[in-house]
Amino acid sequence: MVPPTPAWAAPPARAAPPVSTLGGPPRFLARWRATHPCGDLPASDLVKARPRCIGGPMTESVIETSSPGVAARLPRRALVCVRDPEAAELWGPVFGDQDVDALDADLTRQYPGRPHGECITVAGRVTDRQGIPVRRQLVEIWQANASGRYAHQADHGPGPLDPHFTGVGRCLTDDQGQYRFTTVKPGAYPWRKDFNAWRPAHIHFSLFGTAFTQRAVTQMYFPGDPLLAHDPFFQAVTDARARARLVATYDHELSVPGRTLGYRWDIVLDGPAATRRETNW
Structure with missing residues (x-):
């Protein structure tokens, strides 16, 4: 079962035009490009949009913050606070609900x-x-x-x-x-x-x-x-x-x-x- 896409990552609801995948992005990326306001960015600029649009990997570095009650742990390290309470749950990319191609x-x-x-x-x-x-x-x-x-x-x-x-x-x-x-x-x-x-x-x-x-x-x-x-x-x-x-x-x-x-x-x-x-x- 694919986990639901967070609200901040969901693309606007409008029909996507047909997109050929031969030699290009796989279908889940092609459809995202066709439906998301960030989708017209060139590939080299996707890095600026990924966290908001299709997600990305967790980083291993510790983020310090003054927010109370939110913690993450590195192996054999003391508990530290992180800025975003949801960050610990964002394990990987947000692929959306498209079929696997x-x-x-x-x-x-x-x-x-x-x-x-x-x-x-x-x-x-x-x-x-x-x-x-x-x-x-x-x-x-x-x-x-x-x-x-x-x-x-x-x-x-x-x-x-x-x-x-x-x-x-x-x-x-x-x-x-x-x-x-x-x-x-x-x-x-x-x-x-x-x-x-x-x-x-x-x-x-x-x-x-x-x-x-x-x-x-x-x-x-x-x-x-x-x-x-x-x-x-x-x-x-x-x-x-x-x-x-x-x-x-x-x-x-x-x-x-x-x-x-x-x-x-x-x-x-x-x-x-x-x-x-x-x-x-």
Whole structure:
């Protein structure tokens, strides 16, 4: 089940003209462009409109405020106040209520130009605690571009924006519980934890299982990343086996000749071997 779009993100109610998606934005973005007052912005300016229009990823940095009674927590850090009471619930992009299109899962074809960076295929299987496939369920992802920059107004990092890459995608699992995305490998980026702190390359995942207890928001990491040893989010998972399950494996069979390198990442939604959620860190 897709969560309702917040009122501040809902587009005006008027019919959208037909929009071709071949070689352009996926349908959920094309329809948003056709119906939203921000939709006529060029791709390079979407960063200024995303939080109000189609949302964006949470940032890991702490926002200090004097507002009482509102708190968020970083792993192993004291409680701090945040400015927006709803910020802790805005886990990912606001896609709206459009049907999921097959092109939504290819983040490299959202605009006519090709995004910068190393193209990758990320695929895997979603199961429950008994290993039973979780069929026909929504999987959403969001990520930084190859330069480590999110298309989000709150991201003021040094990396350049990519006008051909939004960093958001979604798909439905098939009857075997399998999902598949084509995207670019995200870059590492500095953040304000302390001096010379960097977040390793990662992709945010949001999954809707068959029950409320299977709702999961988590992060996938890449093998061999030296920053994993220094990342407080990754290291906050104290169980070594649980940490290992957050790291994808290179899969040569998934690689597309001349186009992408393949990474496999399987997700377990509940039980002792469940993939760690962000709220568990």
